[in-house]
Amino acid sequence: xxxxxxxxxxxxxxxxxxxxxxxxxxxxxxxxxxxxxxxxxxxxxxxxxxxxxxxxxxxxxxxxxxxxxxxxxxxxxxxxxxxxxxxxxxxxxxxxxxxxxxxxxxxxxxxxxxxxxxxxxxxxxxxxxxxxxxxxxxxxxxxxxxxxxxxxxxxxxxxxxxxxxxxxxxxxxxxxxxxxxxxxxxxxxxxxxxxxxxxxxxxxxxxxxxxxxxxxxxxxxxxxxxxxxxxxxxxxxxxxxxxxxxxxxxxxxxxxxxxxxxxxxxxxxxxxxxxxxxxxxxxxxxxxxxxxxxxxxxxxxxxxxxxxxxxxxxxxxxxxxxxxxxxxxxxxxxxxxxxxxxxxxxxxxx
Amino acid sequence: xxxxxxxxxxxxxxxxxxxxxxxxxxxxxxxxxxxxxxxxxxxxxxxxxxxxxxxxxxxxxxxxxxxxxxxxxxxxxxxxxxxxxxxxxxxxxxxxxxxxxxxxxxxxxxxxxxxxxxxxxxxxxxxxxxxxxxxxxxxxxxxxxxxxxxxxxxxxxxxxxxxxxxxxxxxxxxxxxxxxxxxxxxxxxxxxxxxxxxxxxxxxxxxxxxxxxxxxxxxxxxxxxxxxxxxxxxxxxxxxxxxxxxxxxxxxxxxxxxxxxxxxxxxxxxxxxxxxxxxxxxxxxxxxxxxxxxxxxxxxxxxxxxxxxxxxxxxxxxxxxxxxxxxxxxxxxxxxxxxxxxxxxxxxxxxxxxxxxxxxxxxxxx
Numbered sequence: 001x002x003x004x005x006x007x008x009x010x011x012x013x014x015x016x017x018x019x020x021x022x023x024x025x026x027x028x029x030x031x032x033x034x035x036x037x038x039x040x041x042x043x044x045x046x047x048x049x050x051x052x053x054x055x056x057x058x059x060x061x062x063x064x065x066x067x068x069x070x071x072x073x074x075x076x077x078x079x080x081x082x083x084x085x086x087x088x089x090x091x092x093x094x095x096x097x098x099x100x101x102x103x104x105x106x107x108x109x110x111x112x113x114x115x116x117x118x119x120x121x122x123x124x125x126x127x128x129x130x131x132x133x134x135x136x137x138x139x140x141x142x143x144x145x146x147x148x149x150x151x152x153x154x155x156x157x158x159x160x161x162x163x164x165x166x167x168x169x170x171x172x173x174x175x176x177x178x179x180x181x182x183x184x185x186x187x188x189x190x191x192x193x194x195x196x197x198x199x200x201x202x203x204x205x206x207x208x209x210x211x212x213x214x215x216x217x218x219x220x221x222x223x224x225x226x227x228x229x230x231x232x233x234x235x236x237x238x239x240x241x242x243x244x245x246x247x248x249x250x251x252x253x254x255x256x257x258x259x260x261x262x263x264x265x266x267x268x269x270x271x272x273x274x275x276x277x278x279x280x281x282x283x284x285x286x287x288x289x290x291x292x293x294x295x296x297x298x299x300x301x302x303x304x305x306x307x308x309x310x311x312x313x314x315x316x317x318x319x320x321x322x323x324x325x326x327x328x329x330x331x332x333x334x335x336x337x338x339x340x341x342x343x344x345x346x347x348x349x350x
Numbered sequence: 351x352x353x354x355x356x357x358x359x360x361x362x363x364x365x366x367x368x369x370x371x372x373x374x375x376x377x378x379x380x381x382x383x384x385x386x387x388x389x390x391x392x393x394x395x396x397x398x399x400x401x402x403x404x405x406x407x408x409x410x411x412x413x414x415x416x417x418x419x420x421x422x423x424x425x426x427x428x429x430x431x432x433x434x435x436x437x438x439x440x441x442x443x444x445x446x447x448x449x450x451x452x453x454x455x456x457x458x459x460x461x462x463x464x465x466x467x468x469x470x471x472x473x474x475x476x477x478x479x480x481x482x483x484x485x486x487x488x489x490x491x492x493x494x495x496x497x498x499x500x501x502x503x504x505x506x507x508x509x510x511x512x513x514x515x516x517x518x519x520x521x522x523x524x525x526x527x528x529x530x531x532x533x534x535x536x537x538x539x540x541x542x543x544x545x546x547x548x549x550x551x552x553x554x555x556x557x558x559x560x561x562x563x564x565x566x567x568x569x570x571x572x573x574x575x576x577x578x579x580x581x582x583x584x585x586x587x588x589x590x591x592x593x594x595x596x597x598x599x600x601x602x603x604x605x606x607x608x609x610x611x612x613x614x615x616x617x618x619x620x621x622x623x624x625x626x627x628x629x630x631x632x633x634x635x636x637x638x639x640x641x642x643x644x645x646x647x648x649x650x651x652x653x654x655x656x657x658x659x660x661x662x663x664x665x666x667x668x669x670x671x672x673x674x675x676x677x678x679x680x681x682x683x684x685x686x687x688x689x690x691x692x693x694x695x696x697x698x699x700x701x702x703x704x705x706x707x708x709x710x711x712x713x714x715x716x
Contacts, residue, residue: 183653237658307524
């Protein structure tokens, strides 16, 4: 296993800059997630680490040593893709054994058997070992693909949206399993996704990429609780964070098109501030300062999303369980004042 | 606006059922969602209501009028598809006006109706653009406007948000529901996304394998699923389901933990489990889990993760089953740690292991 360091990586394709001066240090045994929309540079980063793509500037280090002159095959990384690339005519066992049977490795068959059996157990596919992979479900195939990466104990796992082709229920359970496996096997893993819930739930740390630049690097708690920009704030969390234009008037920030206001966070608060309030921090409260009309309710079972209208502003609030609040009723509410987010006019956290 | 009635409606392709005989009344002004995995029969049902698909047997009534064999265009129903189906050479305005021109309305009427619907959907500013230059969300708004503009008796929507990004889906979901509240138009909506169904539907019709599994409000299907399929399908993650053995007012779980039965179920379980030798399936939602030493069930921490406003704690029981618990976001646990948990007795449900049907509490009949 390895720690990995990217130093000032830049990658250009013709006139587009895919990666712009990216520096990231990934710790040994870390589950590291690259999060961002299509075109953010996530997959390019992964391919630069794997050696499938040559950067235009910057260096990549594994355990402190530069690997820029190493061919992909010599970097000892394992790749798991969105599309499973299994051999359909081989059994699950032979697919899992395949990387170990490479002529370069000369692994004895009894060692192979031991590894394959143990990996199959970890991934809960022991009962499928004799089956041809063409006869597996999507979830089973992706388990085998992951197994094939794990089986040879590489220095680092690179996973490119491995869950995104699976249905919602499977994605949910594989997310938990992958995290468990990564934590118990202790393998350095870099996982690319555009799905914020995958990033929050699985990562030790998340790097948020956007148009080739690194916007923020931190733990899931850092990213969710202290987003560096309004872009990051809206990228994570469902339902989305409420972002409200405000004007400073003396010691308070008045929320546009509404009677709502909050105290300025600091003496040097600029005149125009974007206020961010997560929906779970908009709380129904009989003694609350604010009044709103319930214009929509979305009962999700475990919680209910309320759309509260105050003046012409609509705020989303999430409350536990099935809410008894009636449509069109007036409710009092308040913000969790210690959990407000303030951003400047350019979107940067104040 | 209209009521829609399905009486013993069924659809067969060759010898296999696409939809088993189905009875359902959709009330005037109601928003009913057909929910299920692909191939469950939900879209076929919608297409039979629209007339795009003929029924094999059964009858469909619109406001009491038998429309079973009427041509789609004679049913006064508007259809919105997942793919926007806009004319690319026409502007948004021309696309929206199209159904009215087909009905040969006057030019003034058309101009006014298009302006009204565009205002409601907040697309006034893009009316002169062609679909190709619009975002996915705006294209779907134009498609909605085209369906809304002719004020049909009912709307049928087939996964209209399926092609949109997650962020658009969330806001369009609210927009469509808002629109429904304002228009009070009878709406039948098809989706495979249970969150969308819960958020939008007055009632949800859950289908699997051509059969209706349950019809109920979001609260019904979430808190009182009629069978194991619904219990698993609704919720993210779905209901925790554990095999157990019923003995003397308690259920024994794998690994030796026992679990007291809420009083309301004692008589019912005694009767229902006569034929299973006491085998039963215990179900509870992740938010019913109470971690603490007084809990009756022993488990090991499998993983824990942050979901934003809350965390999930995943436990492994002795038989390898994973249980999901919704916990506060400050709860941190090391993988492998042993701990105890209990389940809020008001939130426990029981299922028959063979029929997979829910067992109703004493004195309640399904």
